Amino acid sequence: MTDDKSARIESLRREAADCRACPLWRNATQTVFGEGPPAADIVFVGEQPGDREDRVGRPFVGPAGLMLDRALAEAGVDRNRAYVTNAVKHFKFEPRGKFRLHKRPNAGEIDVCRRWLMSEIDVLKPRLIVALGATAAQSLFGRPVAIGKHRGETLVLENGLRVFVTVHPSSLLRLPDEADKQAAYALFVQDLRAAGELGAEGARAGATAALARARGGLL
Ligand code: URA
Secondary structure, eight states: OHHHHHHHHHHHHHHHHTOOSSGGGGTSSSOOOOBSOTTOSEEEEESOOOHHHHHHTSSSOSHHHHHHHHHHHHHTOOGGGSEEEESSOSOOEEEETTEEEEOOOOHHHHHHHHHHHHHHHHHHOOSEEEEESHHHHHHHHTSOOOHHHHTTOEEEOTTSOEEEEEOOHHHHHTOOSHHHHHHHHHHHHHHHHHHHHHHHHHHHHHHHHHHHHHHHHHO
């Protein structure tokens, strides 16, 4: 089962590497696909790769990734046991001197790229999906979702999978005031802890059901 998921994710990754469905591939270095164990209970969804992710080819390895890693560790969630991906698979930026400034993907780009995210989710069928910010939530639900209103809630997709909504770690990095940043960070850790518990609860429920099925089969 896991081997099958692994093969399907690898096949999607290869296909997405040549994606030309929107113009973002032109200036990006490469497609940055999701990564993590195919049996992961939790899938984290970000917005799009940043400058470092674009160069390295892996999601969440730049400043936002470091922030996410630190918060996950503090929340007791093991990133290595999660699958981490993005709503949009190419880096969108504006050149500014020697820098490449992040530009938010628009609704059309999110929509076109949605097929990759939904295919990943369809293969992985995780216990819980965590939407990190507005772009992730918009891609998952196919419509805008107000993060301020739904933060901390678990919403349900049409396919029955659960989505926990929280902010994007970059929003913490952008806060100019140190006290605000620390308060926002503490809330983010709290959200990730809640998500970790929801994911683990789902895993426990799944294990109990599997045991009951196995027992049923033996009787
Ligand atoms: N921000 C994201 O949303 N994803 C990344 O991979 C990096 C930064």
